[in-house]
Amino acid sequence: MAHSITDVEKFWNENPLFTGEEEFSKERSQQFFEKHDAAYYDDVFAGVNYREQFYLPQSDDKALDLGCGIGFWSSMFATQCQVKDLTSGDLSTNSLEICKLRVPSTNAVKVNAEKIDFPDETFDFVNCQGVIHHTPDTQSCANEIYRVLKTGGRASVSVYYDNVLLKMASLALPVVNFASGLFLKDKGRGRAFHKATSKEDIVRLYDGADNPIGKSYTRKEFEEMLKTAGFQEIEIGYFFFPFRFLRIKIPNVLRTVLVKMFPFMIVANLKK
Numbered sequence: 128m129a130h131s132i133t134d135v136e137k138f139w140n141e142n143p144l145f146t147g148e149e150e151f152s153k154e155r156s157q158q159f160f161e162k163h164d165a166a167y168y169d170d171v172f173a174g175v176n177y178r179e180q181f182y183l184p185q186s187d188d189k190a191l192d193l194g195c196g197i198g199f200w201s202s203m204f205a206t207q208c209q210v211k212d213l214t215s216g217d218l219s220t221n222s223l224e225i226c227k228l229r230v231p232s233t234n235a236v237k238v239n240a241e242k243i244d245f246p247d248e249t250f251d252f253v254n255c256q257g258v259i260h261h262t263p264d265t266q267s268c269a270n271e272i273y274r275v276l277k278t279g280g281r282a283s284v285s286v287y288y289d290n291v292l293l294k295m296a297s298l299a300l301p302v303v304n305f306a307s308g309l310f311l312k313d314k315g316r317g318r319a320f321h322k323a324t325s326k327e328d329i330v331r332l333y334d335g336a337d338n339p340i341g342k343s344y345t346r347k348e349f350e351e352m353l354k355t356a357g358f359q360e361i362e363i364g365y366f367f368f369p370f371r372f373l374r375i376k377i378p379n380v381l382r383t384v385l386v387k388m389f390p391f392m393i394v395a396n397l398k399k
Contacts, residue, residue, distance in 0.1 A: 129263070132239060135218065135261055135263070135339055136219060138339055139196075139217075139218060139219035139221075139222060140219045140222075141337075142335060142337070142338075143196065143197050143221050143225055144196040145162075145163045145166065145197060147335055148166075149163070151225065153228065156228055160202070160229050164202075169370075169371075170369070171367050171392075172366070173367075173368065173370055173379075173383075174368070174382050174384075174386030175364075175366045180366055181254075181283045181364075181394060181396065182252070182254075182283040182396040182397075183203075183207075183208055184204055185251075186209040186210055186211065187211070187212075188210060188212070188251035188252040190204060190210050190213050190252040190253070191214045191216060191252070191275065192215045192216065192233075192254045192255075193216050193238065193243070193254065193255040193258060193272065194217055194255055194261075195215035195216060195226050195233075195235075196217060196219075196226065196258075197222055197229065198225065200256060201215040201226055201229070201230045201233050204254070205230050205233060211232075213230075213232065213233045214234045214235075214250075215227075215233040215235045216235075216240075217235075217238060218237065218238065218240070220237055223235045223236070240259055240262055240268040240271060241264050241268055242267070242271065243275050245275045246275075247274055247275065248275070248276065248278060249275045250277060250280060251281070252280060253272050253276050253281075253284075254282070255268075255272060255282070255283070255284045255285070256394070257286070257392065259284070260286040260287050260330075260341060260343065260344070261334070261341060261342075265286075266352055266355060266356070269284070269353055269355070269356035270355075270356045273358060277399065279398070279399065280399050281396070281397065282398075282399070283394060284353070285366075285392050285393060285395070286342070286343070286344050286392070287330055287333070287341065287342065287393075288346075288365060288393035289343040290343075290390060290391060291388075292389050293326050293330065293343055294326075296325075297326045327341075327342070330342060333391075346363060346393060349363075349393055358399065360399075362395065362396040363393065364394045364395075364396070365386075365390035365392065365393055365394070366390055366394060367386065368385045368389055368390065369391060370382060370385075
């Protein structure tokens with residue numbers, strides 16, 4: 128059954144990012160944000176220098192954090208990058224409430240990435256990390272990012288990468304399921320990877336058993352999508368291995384190797 132953008136909104140409203148791994152409450156929000164920061168720096172950014180891996184906004188940029196979720200990137204932009212004119216947009220109003228609590232200075236607004244409610248050439252910088260692979264019409268999202276970006280503006284966009292391990296799942300799913308049961312743990316939301324019925328199901332399960340949409344892309348597919356949107360200046364990079372899902376702790380030196388060999392995310396740094 129094909130899922131709609133309404134299904135996507137419902138899931139993320141009920142399951143804001145990281146809430147399946149840690150309990151959120153306003154009273155203990157600071158501890159929640161600190162744990163989420165740690166997950167990003169220790170896991171998502173493992174083996175890479177994030178300041179080199181991703182385009183980041185300048186302090187005087189009019190910036191959009193598209194699909195901001197609970198505000199990790201928005202917080203970085205407001206504090207480390209000192210961005211004064213920051214908009215944090217997300218389809219999930221519950222996620223936006225958490226983001227606003229984390230980053231009081233941001234302009235938190237409901238945004239559908241497939242149809243961004245801003246005029247052409249509004250922003251100097253657009254950030255969109257791990258978002259558009261959750262929408263029914265990912266191409267429309269890429270088109271919209273290009274549209275709202277000013278000429279000369281920059282963007283950083285990432286999606287799930289169709290890596291070697293996922294390609295193996297297409298050929299030998301029972302073997303991959305067996306290995307998943309041995310080495311991976313459920314970090315909440317019913318992430319039972321060993322019960323996946325296809326490669327596509329594995330990708331969907333990254334964000335939970337009830338996640339309606341999760342898609343992965345080859346480099347060629349991703350670049351073609353961005354070129355169709357209008358981008359010509361495209362720099363590609365790779366990052367992320369799901370270390371926190373493993374039953375054993377991996378030494379830092381091996382983390383770098385695993386990220387280089389089996390990255391699960393592909394990022395495009397773009398100029399218009």
